[in-house]
Structures are given as structure tokens and as C-alpha cells.
Amino acid sequence: MLRIVNGKVYDPANGIDGQVREICIDESGRIAQNVTGGRTIDATGMIVFPGGVDVHTHVAGGAINFARAMTPEDHRRTQAFIRTKTRRSGLGGMAPTTFATGYLYAGMGWTTVNEAAVPVLSARHTHEELTDIPIVDKASLTLMANNEIVLDLLENGEYERAKHAVAWYVWAAKSYGIKAVNPGGVAAWKWGHDAKQLTSPIAGYNNITPGTIVTQLARICEELNLPHPIHLHCNNLGAPGNIATTIDTLKHLEGRRAHIAHSQYHAYGGDGWESMCSRTSELADYFNSHPQLTTDAGAVLFGDTVTITADGPWQHLLYKLTGRKWGNLDVENETGCGIVPYTYRPSNLVNAVQWAAGLELLLLIKDPWQVFLSTDHPNGGCFWRYPEIIKLLMCADFRRECLTQLPARIKKHITLPEIDREYTLYEVATAMSAGPARALGLTRKGNLGVGCDGDVVIYHDTDDVEQMFGHPRYVIKGGEIVIEEGEIRETPEGREFLARPSYDPATDEFMKPLFEECYTMSFENYPVELERIERAEIMECSSE
Amino acid sequence: MGGKVTCTLGEVKQRADFIIYWGGNPAECHPRHFTKYTIMQKSKFLPRGRKDRTMVLVDIRETKSVKAADIFLQVRPGRDFELITILRAMIKDQHVADEQLAETGLARDVLEDLVARMKSAKFGCMFFGMGLSMTRGKHMNSAALLTLAAEMNAFTKFVAMPMRGHGNVTGADVIMRWQTGYPFGITFNRGYPRYNPGEFSTVDVLVRGDCDAAFIIGADPGATMPQPAIDHLKRIPTIVLDPHVTHTSRLARVHITTAPQGIAAPGTAYRMDELPLPLKPALKSPYPTDEEVVRRINAAIADKPFWLPEGSQPQMLTAQV
Numbered sequence A: 001m002l003r004i005v006n007g008k009v010y011d012p013a014n015g016i017d018g019q020v021r022e023i024c025i026d027e028s029g030r031i032a033q034n035v036t037g038g039r040t041i042d043a044t045g046m047i048v049f050p051g052g053v054d055v056h057t058h059v060a061g062g063a064i065n066f067a068r069a070m071t072p073e074d075h076r077r078t079q080a081f082i083r084t085k086t087r088r089s090g091l092g093g094m095a096p097t098t099f100a101t102g103y104l105y106a107g108m109g110w111t112t113v114n115e116a117a118v119p120v121l122s123a124r125h126t127h128e129e130l131t132d133i134p135i136v137d138k139a140s141l142t143l144m145a146n147n148e149i150v151l152d153l154l155e156n157g158e159y160e161r162a163k164h165a166v167a168w169y170v171w172a173a174k175s176y177g178i179k180a181v182n183p184g185g186v187a188a189w190k191w192g193h194d195a196k197q198l199t200s201p202i203a204g205y206n207n208i209t210p211g212t213i214v215t216q217l218a219r220i221c222e223e224l225n226l227p228h229p230i231h232l233h234c235n236n237l238g239a240p241g242n243i244a245t246t247i248d249t250l251k252h253l254e255g256r257r258a259h260i261a262h263s264q265y266h267a268y269g270g271d272g273w274e275s276m277c278s279r280t281s282e283l284a285d286y287f288n289s290h291p292q293l294t295t296d297a298g299a300v301l302f303g304d305t306v307t308i309t310a311d312g313p314w315q316h317l318l319y320k321l322t323g324r325k326w327g328n329l330d331v332e333n334e335t336g337c338g339i340v341p342y343t344y345r346p347s348n349l350v351n352a353v354q355w356a357a358g359l360e361l362l363l364l365i366k367d368p369w370q371v372f373l374s375t376d377h378p379n380g381g382c383f384w385r386y387p388e389i390i391k392l393l394m395c396a397d398f399r400r401e402c403l404t405q406l407p408a409r410i411k412k413h414i415t416l417p418e419i420d421r422e423y424t425l426y427e428v429a430t431a432m433s434a435g436p437a438r439a440l441g442l443t444r445k446g447n448l449g450v451g452c453d454g455d456v457v458i459y460h461d462t463d464d465v466e467q468m469f470g471h472p473r474y475v476i477k478g479g480e481i482v483i484e485e486g487e488i489r490e491t492p493e494g495r496e497f498l499a500r501p502s503y504d505p506a507t508d509e510f511m512k513p514l515f516e517e518c519y520t521m522s523f524e525n526y527p528v529e530l531e532r533i534e535r536a537e538i539m540e541c542s543s544e
Numbered sequence B: 001m002g003g004k005v006t007c008t009l010g011e012v013k014q015r016a017d018f019i020i021y022w023g024g025n026p027a028e029c030h031p032r033h034f035t036k037y038t039i040m041q042k043s044k045f046l047p048r049g050r051k052d053r054t055m056v057l058v059d060i061r062e063t064k065s066v067k068a069a070d071i072f073l074q075v076r077p078g079r080d081f082e083l084i085t086i087l088r089a090m091i092k093d094q095h096v097a098d099e100q101l102a103e104t105g106l107a108r109d110v111l112e113d114l115v116a117r118m119k120s121a122k123f124g125c126m127f128f129g130m131g132l133s134m135t136r137g138k139h140m141n142s143a144a145l146l147t148l149a150a151e152m153n154a155f156t157k158f159v160a161m162p163m164r165g166h167g168n169v170t171g172a173d174v175i176m177r178w179q180t181g182y183p184f185g186i187t188f189n190r191g192y193p194r195y196n197p198g199e200f201s202t203v204d205v206l207v208r209g210d211c212d213a214a215f216i217i218g219a220d221p222g223a224t225m226p227q228p229a230i231d232h233l234k235r236i237p238t239i240v241l242d243p244h245v246t247h248t249s250r251l252a253r254v255h256i257t258t259a260p261q262g263i264a265a266p267g268t269a270y271r272m273d274e275l276p277l278p279l280k281p282a283l284k285s286p287y288p289t290d291e292e293v294v295r296r297i298n299a300a301i302a303d304k305p306f307w308l309p310e311g312s313q314p315q316m317l318t319a320q321v
Helices: A062-070 A072-077 A098-107 A120-131 A148-155 A159-173 A185-189 A210-223 A243-252 A280-289 A312-322 A349-364 A383-394 A396-403 A408-413 A425-440 A465-470 A507-518 B009-015 B064-068 B080-091 B098-104 B108-120 B139-152 B169-180 B202-208 B227-235 B247-251 B290-302
Strands: A002-011 A016-025 A039-042 A046-050 A052-057 A110-118 A137-143 A177-181 A230-233 A258-260 A293-296 A303-309 A326-330 A338-344 A456-460 A474-477 A480-484 A496-501 A536-541 B003-007 B018-022 B054-059 B071-074 B123-128 B157-162 B214-217 B238-242 B254-257 B267-270 B276-279
Touching: A002 A425, A002 A456, A016 A046, A016 A425, A046 A425, A052 A383, A052 A425, A062 A120, A062 A303, A062 A326, A062 A338, A062 B003, A062 B169, A098 A110, A098 A383, A098 A474, A098 A480, A098 B169, A110 A120, A110 A177, A110 A425, A120 A137, A120 A159, A120 A496, A120 B169, A120 B267, A120 B276, A137 A159, A148 A159, A148 A210, A148 A507, A159 A177, A159 A210, A159 A496, A159 A507, A177 A210, A185 A312, A210 A230, A210 A243, A243 A258, A243 A280, A280 A293, A280 A349, A293 A425, A303 A312, A312 A326, A312 A338, A338 A349, A349 A383, A349 A408, A383 A396, A383 A425, A383 A465, A456 A465, B003 B009, B003 B139, B009 B123, B009 B157, B054 B064, B054 B108, B071 B108, B080 B098, B080 B108, B080 B139, B098 B108, B123 B139, B139 B157, B169 B267, B202 B227, B227 B247, B238 B247, B238 B290
Parallel strands: A002 A039, A002 A046, A052 A110, A110 A137, A137 A177, A137 A496, A177 A230, A230 A258, A258 A293, A326 B003, A496 A536, B003 B157, B018 B054, B018 B123, B054 B071, B123 B157, B214 B238, B238 B254
Antiparallel strands: A002 A016, A046 A456, A303 A338, A326 A338, A456 A474, A474 A480, B267 B276
């Protein structure tokens, strides 16, 4: 039991904007009206936020583990976590180890993370890794937009069957929702091609186009009543001039709900690397007039990182551009994955445009309930650098100072210098916690109302924003104080959120022969057993 | 050089119309590989199965796998790296001198034919075995082959994959990576993981006599490691968990018999392409599983005093030299 008194509370889900309130957490770890006994934290001079929620990150599974193997040189120079009585050893850096991931997220006040790209085939591995990430609660999304069985069904116009197959896959992977990456493009990559036009049939198919995949999957997500709408990584990522593809994709959603992942990478104009410019204002306008859409920024920070995505063809291009290491892993029938270490440099015009574009989106989309803090970890920068972004959002002067470091010719390529908006604490709390929790459909997260999870973070109220958000005074997870005085006190195990959409029981029988034709493991061994998920919390989704 | 361009075995089964085995003998070492994954399977894209696929074997001698190959290339022993480098040049139409070719023991027209076939393939896959990765050049050979596969993607789809064996070695590698960042050759002697193959690899630690106890699960180093390493295992308290009596269990101070994985013990095994496969036991064993034994040892250790003095915290390192 815990009582937090005298703190200024920022709880956007309940419209509380900096008023002094008392927050109580009962013995079940939920927010309560009142408690008797237990510890009282005097939060005088401090601010109280709901724990952070990361809507889009890559922290567990085959891809990030591939990246770990590829970057031993980074592990050597990075922060080391030494084993103590309460903490296991590990390494931070570009691709942190599992235990370190939990400590680093909790260490800056984030208490829920969503692993955004999991092939069903290696979901068993992903869940094992998620189990090894302490403190935070977790969810994962299944990769679906290049699954050949589903594509074949859509190609033949068997929409109902496809819907059941998708539901079957989500439950087989024990995941929380659906991720679409470069719809059709990764399937084409299996033959070394890509899909860049939304209305052209994808390689190997006659009818189906990236546009139809987007429309149909968005509809499937809605009809299955999944808590999170389609989580979409658009076609043509990273390419100059891709704003046209992105807007076209959004139009294909036809008024349905959707979450557009890392939209910074999809908001460029120009027709080559030299003329590449930010077209975020166009994208932001679209979001401003379509409140059913949400997005995360996928902001870029200068420095070293490693890029990881299911977008195989893009990673091949990045390898050719940089000449650095290239990892590629095509997953049978389902998806692909590419890994390339990358350094974002302020002196590089393209990188400078990317850096500005991420911030522009966060500032130009007016409603913080629609645009969330993310770096698409580790693609645009590591998640433990979020406090740097918060500072850039809250301090226009600091932004201007940073702009002076960029090449002078950048001015014609970006709009950031013209933006004076500064985030308020209330808006920060929305973009880092309340907003992403609502978009994910996690009703008990990002909310300090009675009955919600007791995930609370308390910061010193100081002018040094980066210091303040990087070093919370207390982090409370499920009512337990996990961080205090900059030390990890407790490392409770987090839960995992699963969604169970309903599907026709005959789907098993239907899938089996298709499965056996293209997979190399036995059908019975494919679905992840529910017993393997530790501390699972299942959300039942009824189709009606 | 660096990285790995690869895929899961199902992709090979579905699409690979051009397959190279380099320095491996799958007919004898991975006998199900041909039939389950690579050359014998029919698929949507390769409906005629074996007839739609070309298989090339590169080795220093004729093995039983030659019979299954369409083309056999006999490279001179220890010249794999040179041959791969020549191929990397030839795919880019760079000049290769006759004397460089002569070193590999292969004729120019043979290699020109190989390069033409590689480029005209729709989906090429190279599997490499210990004949490449454990002979002269070692990891540099693997790196060269992986680079060749990466560079082939400028022309057509190409991937490469090591032929791994020894039970669940891939699983150990995968888990070490997510917990420590490194696949093997790790030391925790400063309280956090550090990596240096050649220094912290098991064999090096044993040969130098650096460890004062050994705990061995699912391996038989007594059968494969050099004599000085085995001698050290005999000197120190060695504890072995194994269902069988092995060379190592004979020299160990303690041998705990455990239930065999996959037969009487459940768990997960990672296939060579890193896919996790569940193990479902078919039999019951009177012996405990490895996991049970390790958990009990862990619990007993937890009762002992902690390695750091009470109340002290180790210093956080932000950088190391």
C-alpha cells in the first residue's frame, strides 16, 4: 500500500493538469480512492505522471537478437550493468540485453512496452525473451502483411477465410495485435524485388496490391475487435518523395482506425538524396483532419545506432548506401528482417532532415492524443534517449541552438525553424503515456484513475528537462517502488498482454494442408502454448 | 565485411533453385537436410522438385555427398578463402590472373560457368560447414563467404547459412546473446559480461588453467578438447549433467544423470536457422531434467552469502578500456 501526497499530478486521461492530488495504491497494485497504512511518499516539489508506455519498440525476438550478435564492438564501449543482489548483469547500448532493457526502461519511468514486430514462426523465442525483461509489462504484434497464405486468400477474394486465418495466427503467436510492414514489399523481396506503388500488383500476384492489403487488414483488425487497430509501417520507407505513398496509404484506410508507425520515415519530399526535404506539414495536416488515426514519431537522434526492420528491401538499400554490415533473415511464408548499423550525423543533409522531420511531426500534429514519443528503437535512436527528445519538444530555444549545428543549406529542406510550439508537461504526459496507452487499448495503463494499474513515476520539478526525465525520483510499478534515489530497489516480473480474437474452429483444419505445403515445422508444434507465457493477461475480443 | 544474409530453411525449400554446399558433407552429417529442406522437395515455385534445382558441392575431396550434386568443385586444401575472393571478383567482372586461379586448383571456364549459374539463379543459397569454418583461415573464410552472398544480391536473391550441429548449440548461442549480448566466449569475472573468443572460450580457459571448477551440461569436451584442457578438467572439481556415461563424466568428480532432452525432458531446441522448436517428451524418466538440477543448485547457492560485502554496491561503469 502506498500513498503519494503533495505532488503536482499530470493525468491527461482524467484531465488533471498539474493540480496537487493524492494518489493511493492498494495492496493489489491498483489505484484506489483511499488506503490506510503503508508507506507515504511526500512529493512536495515533484510532479507525478502515469508510467510511460512505448507504443512501438524492438526489444525482444529474432531481429534484435541478430542485431546484438552483429554489434559486439558497441557492447564493449557501452554501459555495463554489474550483478547485484537484486539485479542481473547485462549491457546497455544500441541493442541492450534483456535484463538491461527492463532496468533502462524502468530507470526513466516507462512501465509498459510494445514489441512491434514478431513473426509467428519465432514467437516462441520472442516470448522467452520478453519473460527475461524485468519490471515492465509487455505486449507484442504479429507481422501479417506479407504472409503468403493470407495474401493468397486475399488474392482469391476469400475475405472471410482470410479474417479467420489472421485471427488464428494472432492466437497462435499469443500476440496482442497486427503489424503490417511494407505490405507486399517483403513478399516481393523474397525474389529480390520491392513494392513501391500502392496500386500495382505485387510480385508473384495478379490482383492484390499493397493498397488492397492495407484496406483489408485494417478492416480485419476492426472486425476482429482487436484492442489495437492495424499497426502500419507504410511502403517506401526512407525514400525521398515517399510522402505521396504515405498519403495514398492513408487514403486507402478509408476512414478506418489505424496506427501509423514511425511516420518520420514516411514524410519526405524531393526526388533524390540531394533534394530530399521534409513534407511533415502535409502529413500533419492529414492527421489533424483525421482524428481516428494515431502515429508515433520515429524520431531520429544523432549518433550511432543499429537499424532493425522487417523491411528487407530497404535494408539492402541501406547496406549498399553505407557499405556497413548487413544482416538479413527471410522468414518462410511470413516476413523478412534486415539489420544494418547506422550513424546519424548532423553534417549529413539527409540525416539532418530526418532529425528535424521527427520533431516537426511531434510539433505540427496538434493533438498529443494522436502523436506519440518514439524513436522506433533502435532505428532512429535508442529508447533510453527519450529524455533528449522531451527536452527538444519542451524548449524551443534548445531546438534553435541545435539547428545551428546543422548544415546551412538545411533551411530550404525543413520547417522546424519556423515552429515555436513548446510542449507543456501535460502534453508530454499525453504523448509518452496516456496517448499510447489509449491507442493500444490498454485501459488500465497511462491513467491514474481509480482501478487502474499503480504504475506511477515521480520526477523532481526542475528546469533541466533532460535531467528530470532521465532520472526520476521514484518509479512505482504495480504499487511497488522499483526505483528510488537512482537505485533499482525491486525487480518484479512484468505481465504480458495477449488478445484472443474469435475464429471459426474449422480454421485449424483449413490451415493444416496450406501450412504443410510451405512451412518446415510440424503444424502441431507451431502455435505457442499458452503455458509458455508467464503472467499472461488475456483480452477476449468478440467479433460481434 | 560483416553480417549475415540468411533465411529460414522453409525459404530454401520453397524457392532455392540454386544450392551450394561448401566444406560440408550433408549426406553423412545432416542426412535429412537434402530431403526435408533443400534439393528433393517440390514446392509452389519449384513444382518439379529436384529437376528444378541445381546443387553444387565444393570440397577438398570426394565425399558421399558428391553423388547428390550436379556439379562438384574440388578446391585445393586450404585455398577456400582464395577461391571465394576470386568469385567475389568475378561476379563484378574484375580481372583475375591465371596464377591466382591456379592456386585454387580450378579452371577458369569452370568458375565462369559457376558465376553465370549463380547470377541466373532466382534464389541462391550457400550452406557452409566445418570444412570451411574450421580449416586454414577459419572465421575469415566464413566472413568471406557471407560477404559473397551479400554481394550477390546486387544481381539476384542470395543467402548463406552455416550448417550447425551438436544438438542445441544454436539454442545456447541464442540465449547467451539475449542475456549477455554475446554468443559464447564470455566471462563474468568482473560482474558483467565480457567477450573475447580465444581468451574466454572454454578451451582457452581450461588450457591456461584459469578456472578452479567446471560445470558441464549437454557437452562432452573430454572427447573433443586438446589434452591440456582435459588434464585441467581432471585436476579441478568437474561436475557433469548428462543422461549418458561420457568421456567427460568418467573424469568428472560428480556426474548427475539427467533425463534426455526431447525424449524424456521437455524444452525448446533451436534449429540451425534459429527457429525455436518445442520438445515434447515421449517417455518418462526416473531422472530429473537438467533444468530441475540447475534450479536446485541455484537455490542452494542463493542461501550462501552474496559475493559482494553486505551493504556495498558495485560501481557502475559507463566506459571501459
